[in-house]
Amino acid sequence: MPPRPYVVLSCATSADGYLDDASPQRLILSGPADLDRVDEVRAGCDAILVGAQTVRQDNPRLLIRDPRRSARRAARGLPAHPARVTLTATGDLDPQARFFAPGALRLVYCATPALGRARARLGDSAVLIDAGDPLSLDFMLTDLAERSMARVLVEGGAQVLGEFLTRDLADELTLAVAPFFVAAPAAPRLNLPASAPAPASAPAPAPASAPALAANPDPVANPDSPASPMTLAEVSRVGEVGLLRYLLGPGGPEHRYLRWAVELSRLCPPSDSAFSVGAVIVGEDGEVLATGFSREQEDHDHAEEVALRKLAAGKRGPADPRLRHATLYSSLVPCGARASRPLTCVQHIVAAGIPRVVFAWREPPLFTDGEGAEQLRAADVAVTEVPELAGRARAINAHLVGSGA
Numbered sequence: 446m447p448p449r450p451y452v453v454l455s456c457a458t459s460a461d462g463y464l465d466d467a468s469p470q471r472l473i474l475s476g477p478a479d480l481d482r483v484d485e486v487r488a489g490c491d492a493i494l495v496g497a498q499t500v501r502q503d504n505p506r507l508l509i510r511d512p513r514r515s516a517r518r519a520a521r522g523l524p525a526h527p528a529r530v531t532l533t534a535t536g537d538l539d540p541q542a543r544f545f546a547p548g549a550l551r552l553v554y555c556a557t558p559a560l561g562r563a564r565a566r567l568g569d570s571a572v573l574i575d576a577g578d579p580l581s582l583d584f585m586l587t588d589l590a591e592r593s594m595a596r597v598l599v600e601g602g603a604q605v606l607g608e609f610l611t612r613d614l615a616d617e618l619t620l621a622v623a624p625f626f627v628a629a630p631a632a633p634r635l636n637l638p639a640s641a642p643a644p645a646s647a648p649a650p651a652p653a654s655a656p657a658l659a660a661n662p663d664p665v666a667n668p669d670s671p672a673s674p675m676t677l678a679e680v681s682r683v684g685e686v687g688l689l690r691y692l693l694g695p696g697g698p699e700h701r702y703l704r705w706a707v708e709l710s711r712l713c714p715p716s717d718s719a720f721s722v723g724a725v726i727v728g729e730d731g732e733v734l735a736t737g738f739s740r741e742q743e744d745h746d747h748a749e750e751v752a753l754r755k756l757a758a759g760k761r762g763p764a765d766p767r768l769r770h771a772t773l774y775s776s777l778v779p780c781g782a783r784a785s786r787p788l789t790c791v792q793h794i795v796a797a798g799i800p801r802v803v804f805a806w807r808e809p810p811l812f813t814d815g816e817g818a819e820q821l822r823a824a825d826v827a828v829t830e831v832p833e834l835a836g837r838a839r840a841i842n843a844h845l846v847g848s849g850a
């Protein structure tokens with residue numbers, strides 16, 4: 446069974462947190478630069494999911510706009526556009542909606558009681574899937590994984606985003622914050638359950654290096670509360686929009702950075718003679734210093750090497766002092782032997798002075814002896830292995846090592 450897809454939630458909000466205004470017309474919250482950013486994000490996904498109300502109300506196309514991005518997907522053997530996915534309890538969908546236009550696979554997850562109605566309305570304009578009574582998001586994600594949808598972008602609306610957040614089913618949340626207010630209490634905002642009253646002395650937010658948090662024990666409570674905040678991974682400006690990217694999901698910051706590193710490995714140009722690996726370097730204060738993935742810049746690149754090279758090219762140069770207190774997260778243990786270049790990743794890490802490495806998957810003895818963890822420890826680098834995430838890292842390399850355990 447493939448792991449559930451990596452789920453990215455994405456929405457644009459006003460500065461006071463609204464996803465729309467209360468008028469019948471759709472409020473445009475993003476500018477051209479942000480729409481182009483979303484287009485790039487879409488191009489990196491296997492499926493785009495929106496709620497049935499967004500299909501009815503906004504009638505989105507859910508296509509990649511830039512033909513060069515579609516062409517790049519096609520060159521990698523992918524469909525030109527990601528699949529379009531929606532979910533419904535009523536089956537009340539119009540086959541004339543743009544969602545059902547040709548050009549991309551259409552999947553409709555429907556609660557069992559509404560299947561007949563949905564089938565009668567939609568005919569063969571979409572693949573209709575019985576998702577249980579009540580509709581099960583877990584079933585939907587498992588089914589998407591079985592259909593080779595490894596990365597799913599959830600673009601709204603308020604109810605669907607709220608459900609993914611509340612049920613702790615998302616790995617990232619991207620908020621594009623527009624530079625204006627909406628101030629319309631009837632307009633939609635992220636639909637989260639009301640918080641329980643805060644305890645008299647709420648615990649301080651966990652630092653980036655905090656120990657792993659348990660998975661949300663109560664799926665109806667908001668897991669990303671002040672006591673267990675999301676992990677801020679990016680703050681940037683895109684045109685007039687402020688972009689905030691958070692990492693979410695169980696395991697706290699440690700597992701979130703590592704899941705992201707694993708996810709980055711999906712971006713690697715394919716190779717029959719080298720692993721696909723992702724790496725993230727995080728400073729002491731939780732700031733993401735650099736990311737990298739195998740073959741990102743040159744043919745023989747290793748992920749850790751690329752991330753360190755990017756940092757060395759920055760204004761602080763190769764001896765960036767932040768590295769002395771940083772943690773390097775890698776989907777695969779850093780290499781301790783290498784044929785393609787003179788320096789191993791272990792040597793790069795030790796030379797950079799990075800004191801701590803966290804990895805998911807111990808290298809099988811396919812290309813080298815895989816003793817990177819022991820070499821790092823011998824060089825006084827603290828090493829943490831997170832075997833719970835090894836299956837994800839391995840699945841991305843199934844073409845090299847098979848899909849078995």
Ligand SMILES: NC(=O)c1ccc[n+]([C@@H]2O[C@H](COP(=O)([O-])OP(=O)(O)OC[C@H]3O[C@@H](n4cnc5c(N)ncnc54)[C@H](OP(=O)(O)O)[C@@H]3O)[C@@H](O)[C@H]2O)c1
Binds near residue numbers: 500534600604636
């Ligand atoms: N700013 C942004 O980035 C952004 C993005 C998208 C949308 N929006 C806005 O968000 C608003 C729409 O949001 P919304 O909350 O009203 O609707 P929504 O989340 O788009 O869709 C809700 C509908 O999805 C189906 N659904 C959701 N969860 C389900 C479950 N667990 N089981 C079965 N069906 C389920 C139901 O469809 P049925 O009713 O068919 O049963 C439900 O009514 C619009 O104003 C839109 O413009 C904003």
